[in-house]
Amino acid sequence: MARPPHAHRGLRMASPSGLTERLGAAFLLGLVLFMPPLLAVFGQGGWLAGIPVAFLYLFGAWIALTLVLALIIERAPPDPAPLPPDEPAER
Amino acid sequence: MLQGWIVVGVSFLYLSLLFAIAYWGDRRADQGRSVIATPYIYALSIAVYCTSWTFYGSVGRASSSGPHFLPIYLGPTLMACLWWIVLRKMVRISKRNRITSIADFISSRYGKSTLLGGLVTVIAVVGIMPYISLQLKAVSTTFNVLLGAAPGQAGSLFTDTSFYVALSLAAFSILFGTRHIDASEHHEGMVAAIAFESVVKLIAFVAVGLFVVWGVHDGFGDLFGKAALDPKIAKLFTIGSVADHGNWVVITLLSMVVIVCLPRQFQVAVVENVDETHIRKAVWLFPLYLVVINLFVLPIAVAGLMRFPGGTVHPDTFVLALPMAHQFEALALFAFIGGLSAATGMIIVETVALSTMVCNDLVMPVLLRLRWLKLHERSDLSRLLLAIRRGTIVLVVYLGYLYVRLIGESFALVTIGLVSFAAAAQFAPAMLGGMFWKGATQKGAFAGLTAGFLIWMYTLLLPSFARSGWLPGSFLDGPFGIGLLEPYALFGLKGLDHVTHSLIWSMIGNLGAYVMVSLLTQQSAIERIQAALFVDAFRGDQRGARFWRGSATVADLTALVVGFVGAERAERAFARYGRARGVDVASLREADADLVNFVERLLAGAIGAASARVMVASVARLSTWREVMEILDEASQVIAYSQQLETKSRELEIATEDLRDANERLKELDRLKDEFISTVTHELRTPLTSIRSFSEILRDNPEIDPEQRQQFLMIIVRESERLTRLINQVLDLAKIESGNAQWDIVTVDPRDVIRDAAAATGQLFKDKAMILRLDLPDEAPVVRTDRDRLMQVVINLLSNAVKFCEAGRGEVTVRLLALRDGVEVCVGDNGPGIPLAAQSKIFEKFQQVGDTMTAKPEGTGLGLAICRSILNRLGGSIRVESAPGRGATFCFFHPLEAQTAEAAEARPGV
Structure with missing residues (x-):
């Protein structure tokens, strides 16, 4: 998924990291994985290597999504615009 | 154990x-x-x-x-x-x-x-x-x-x-x-x-x-x-x-x-x-x-x-x-x-x-x-x-x-927890909506929250009271025995989990009221400012967008802060503020809007935004309505300016692009003009050189025999004629292309035009012993056109055909075809034909087929260019069909009604 650092040089593009878009895509992936059409397919019962398919599928998909999130986050460049110092924090 | x-x-x-x-x-x-x-x-x-x-x-x-x-x-x-x-x-x-x-x-x-x-x-x-x-x-x-x-x-x-x-x-x-x-x-x-x-x-x-x-x-x-x-x-x-x-x-x-x-x-x-x-x-x-x-x-x-x-x-x-x-x-x-x-x-x-x-x-x-x-x-x-x-x-x-x-x-534990979840979910529309939708109003949020909360109470909390005997059990069958109002099956919605059922109704009520009331009510000035602060949280510096424009004495403000957070913390906060702004707060008498805002936010941390505002309002001179509107105006003006700038820069980009294109076209035209002039000069020099050299021979050799003198004089006359023709055609072409030519539109029968043209070129055909056939239909539509120009086109095509055909064996056919919206005239010969590569060029000026270095050009190289110019001006078109060795056929189309000069002007230059 690596791409050249300045693949887009538009005037007003989204943040250069594309982090927001990727996370949005991960969210959609999660919706697909955990919502009925696919859920119904794997939720009917059945066994695989002695383990219920529903159990295998749900946790497999969950771990996979977490892995995708970790990849997206850890491979993105650091936040380009952290909170500007507004005023010193109160203690 | x-x-x-x-x-x-x-x-x-x-x-x-x-x-x-x-x-x-x-x-x-x-x-x-x-x-x-x-x-x-x-x-x-x-x-x-x-x-x-x-x-x-x-x-x-x-x-x-x-x-x-x-x-x-x-x-x-x-x-x-x-x-x-x-x-x-x-x-x-x-x-x-x-x-x-x-x-x-x-x-x-x-x-x-x-x-x-x-x-x-x-x-x-x-x-x-x-x-x-x-x-x-x-x-x-x-x-x-x-x-x-x-x-x-x-x-x-x-x-x-x-x-x-x-x-x-x-x-x-x-x-x-x-x-x-x-x-x-x-x-x-x-x-x-x-x-x-x-x-x-x-x-x-x-x-x-x-x-x-x-x-x-x-x-x-x-x-x-x-x-x-x-x-x-x-x-x-x-x-x-x-x-x-x-x-x-x-x-x-x-x-x-x-x-x-x-x-x-x-x-x-x-x-x-x-x-x-x-x-x-x-x-x-x-x-x-x-x-x-x-x-x-x-x-x-x-x-x-x-x-x-x-x-x-x-x-x-x-x-x-x-x-x-x-x-x-x-x-x-x-x-x-x-x-x-x-x-x-x-x-x-x-x-x-x-x-x-x-x-x-x-x-x-x-x-x-x-x-x-x-x-x-x-x-x-x-x-x-x-x-x-x-x-x-x-x-x-x-x-x-x-x-x-x-x-x-x-x-069970989960059932209890889900009741609370359903209550917390009531915050979602007002909270998430408020972060992304600027138009949401206070009244909308209030209506949505109230509706959602009441429905949640009715469909989840009160029934749980009833089930445990805290309320009469008959409540579960609907108050006063009204079946439609059954709390666990409101309006007859059955077969769902209690929590799901409650969520569906409360969210319909909550979201519905939130959106509807927001759309129907107005925001106050402070609502508008806060909405912008929330929705545009990531956009630029927001320090300018503050509500207070009033002022207060520093002493009042200090007393206020000390009252809520204690003297020591207040002193530290003011010192930090002073350091950041480069002022000594204690030495000030009147606090400016910035300091008032600072105090308000300081208090907001301790007692909440709403209370902080009330407190600050009690000591600060309230900003008047007019002043608030000024803030808003400033903000909206800045936004408007920046939008205008964006539009301007976009327009400029487009204009620049257009200019670049136009410049390219101009350069191309300029190049063509230079080429044209140099070609014309070259074409003029050939007959001139010939005339000059023969004149010099005649001048330098007075004893030349009369027969040869006669021959030389003939050449001089012919070359002069060619020169005149060339100059006439160049002028003609220039006149047509510049749009200055006079067009005399009359109604004519195209067959008459073709017959006249054939008669005019009859001598040429006789000279080379060639056959000219006219294939004209019995009936043909009349067209409105400039008769002389149209005839010039046909003559040019005919003389062109004569030039390229072998003497004695040449055959030329002129065919007229009536189309729905005009007529098509085709002039076909049985000459050597035109190679495919040259076909697209022959209508350009001074482009002649064949090697100009070895074969002496017979025409001026302008005939076809003139044809195309005339036809373009009249709204027609011309094309050639040919294969080497099989002759060439030039066909032109002329509309029933020639275009007016004005319309022709608008057409792209030729």
Whole structure:
């Protein structure tokens, strides 16, 4: 998924990291994985290597999504615009 | 069986350890060496989401409906994907505006409305009460399980375990959460303790899980294999029917929004956030935590069902009962501590969050309005604030205890928790909507929250009262026996889970009222400013957009701040402000708008945005309506300017592009003109040279014989004629192309034109002994055109054909074809033809087929160019069809009505 650092040089593009878009895509992936059409397919019962398919599928998909999130986050460049110092924090 | 004193002793030790950690965390924070400044602690503190519900209730839920305990954790996983967008914005907004609770957040967004803040607080307290009672119930039940006592026996107040649990947890929260009033409401010690608790409960639960799967059984395969033999248990491995899918989806969406809407989640994720970038790691660390803590829920449930058939042990207590049944009492005690940490973590954070809300958004606004209390004149209010908060904590915990005494016994843990979830979800439209929709109004938010809360009460809370006998049981059949109003089947909507049913109706009411009323009402000036601050949180510097333009004396402001946060803290805050701005605040008399705003935000941290505004308004000279409108005007003008600039720059870009294109075209035309001139000059020089050389011969050789002289003179005359013709044609072409030529449009029969042209060129054909055939139809449409020009075209084509055909063998045919919208004339010859490559060029000026160096050109090279120019001006067209060796056919089309000169002008140049 690596791409050249300045693949887009538009005037007003989204943040250069594309982090927001990727996370949005991960969210959609999660919706697909955990919502009925696919859920119904794997939720009917059945066994695989002695383990219920529903159990295998749900946790497999969950771990996979977490892995995708970790990849997206850890491979993105650091936040380009952290909170500007507004005023010193109160203690 | 474990001895009671051991359990109590270990619990006490554990709580002391927690307190030590919290104390240490606070000490380090005071020294400026924060222990929570890492994303790992942040993610762990968010895991306060996993309460006793997760620890005990999930197993209970899994024992009755299989995977249906999972949506509660899948929803937050989905929301975690969006945290970078949603949560980060909430953190940014909250830091900018010193927001310390959900009530503050919503009231701030909708014009710092006191009413709205109060409403949110009431919903939060009433809605979260069942959730707190769930924790108390879990702790006391599991305590009894550990001691081997029968669960559910509630004796007098003083023998009831949950009473003591409630008491000790209230004390704990007070010690943790309300040690002093803090303008930013950071409780670093508490966060450290919560993170520690998250680790403890995770390890405890996983330990039980490992014990059940590999200690009692022989791995997953063995456990599930045995379970498959019991059809009732095997059913737990499916998701179920379509209605179950509906519940699944609704609960997933519900838990998705509550992960940001629950007061305690807001507290740890937003208020206690010390660094925005921590959110990044939490995006995947938190889902990871959820996966791990849920991995063994189903195995434990299945193992419990097999070990305790017939319902002798409540499924909610399997986590403890399984190790106990196998005489692993130390593990059971560890699991109990895990459950205790899950419960305490939740209660501590929740009560701290609620106490902040109740104090800042409910009690203080009321007290401040009671003029006879003269609160404005009191010098130290921070002790009052602390007292209110501590009182609130006791009250909330006690309410939770009452709920569990009166109602809780008849419900499973998860059912109680979902009631609270449904209440917290009512905040979602006003909160999330307010962050992304500028047009949402205060009245809309108020209407939405009220509608959602009332429907929630009617369809979830009151029926639970009725079921436990607190309200007459007939309430469940609908008030006054009206079947349509049945609380669990409102308007006849049956067949759904109670929670799903309630959520559907309350969300319809909530969202509907929120959107409709927002669309129908107007925002006040301050609402508009706040809306912009929230929605555009990531856009540029917002310091300019402040409400206050009034001023106040520095003395008044200082007194105000000292009153709420104490003299020492106030002095430090002003000193910092002075350093940042380069002014000495103490030396000022009149405070400018900037300082007033600073004070307001400082106070907002301590007493909430709405109250802070009231307080500041009491000492600041209020800005007039006109001034507020000026601020707005300035802001909107700047926006308008920037939009204009954007439009301008876009237009400029387009214009530049156009200019570049035009320039290219001009350059090309310029090049063509140069070429034309040089070709014309070259063409003129050839006959001139010839004329000159023959004239010189005649001049220098007077004795030349007359016959030769005659011949030379003939050449001179012919070359002069050619020169004249060339010049005429160049002028002609220039005239046509410049559009200056006179066009004399008349009605003619094209056949006459062709016949005349054939007659005019008859001598040429005779000279070369060639045949000319006219193939004209009997009838032809008349066309309106310039007769002479059209004839010139035909003559040019005919003489062109004569030139290129071999003498004696040439044959030329002229054919006329009547078309629907004009006529087509084709002149075909049997000459050598034109190579394909040359066909596109022959209509250009001075382009002749054949090698001009070897074969002497017979024409001027302008004939076809003139034809094309004329036809273009008349609205027609010309083309050539030819193959080498097979002759060439030139065809031109002429419309029935020649175009007017004006229209022709508009056509692109030739």
